[in-house]
Amino acid sequence: MINVKDKKIIAYKNERTKKIAYNLRKLIVRAVMKEWGSLGEKQKNKSTLEYVRIENVRSDLYGALQTSICKCASCRHSDKDMEYNAPLKEWYCTQCAQEYRDYYRKEKAFYGDLYGKAYDDEDFYQTFM
Ligand SMILES: [Zn+2]
Numbered sequence: 001m002i003n004v005k006d007k008k009i010i011a012y013k014n015e016r017t018k019k020i021a022y023n024l025r026k027l028i029v030r031a032v033m034k035e036w037g038s039l040g041e042k043q044k045n046k047s048t049l050e051y052v053r054i055e056n057v058r059s060d061l062y063g064a065l066q067t068s069i070c071k072c073a074s075c076r077h078s079d080k081d082m083e084y085n086a087p088l089k090e091w092y093c094t095q096c097a098q099e100y101r102d103y104y105r106k107e108k109a110f111y112g113d114l115y116g117k118a119y120d121d122e123d124f125y126q127t128f129m
Pocket residue numbers: 072073074075076077092093094095096097
């Protein structure tokens with residue numbers, strides 16, 4: 001379990017810097033998705049071997065975007081303060097991360113140690129604690 005104090009949070013105080021950073025994130029997401037779509041077009045009428053080769057490139061590209069700070073791994077928004085979840089190696093907006101923490105605390109308070117027996121997602125929620 002990681003202490004919340006150890007979590008890396010990216011929150012821009014300066015409005016101008018915030019706007020630039022958010023626009024850059026959106027630009028990167030758009031560029032990656034454009035390339036991802038373009039690779040999908042290139043897969044058409046290709047041999048199975050070539051199709052799989054391109055699919056691997058697409059998968060790597062998408063995976064890189066999913067683990068980047070460019071969008072929240074949960075709500076997909078780009079224009080929010082972000083918190084790094086080291087165990088999952090993903091960025092979540094601070095709002096989603098807090099909602100996961102609140103939900104888990106509420107469920108844990110209700111179910112106690114039974115929570116782990118009733119649900120198999122406890123490891124996921126604990127990464128936010
Ligand atoms: Zn989010």
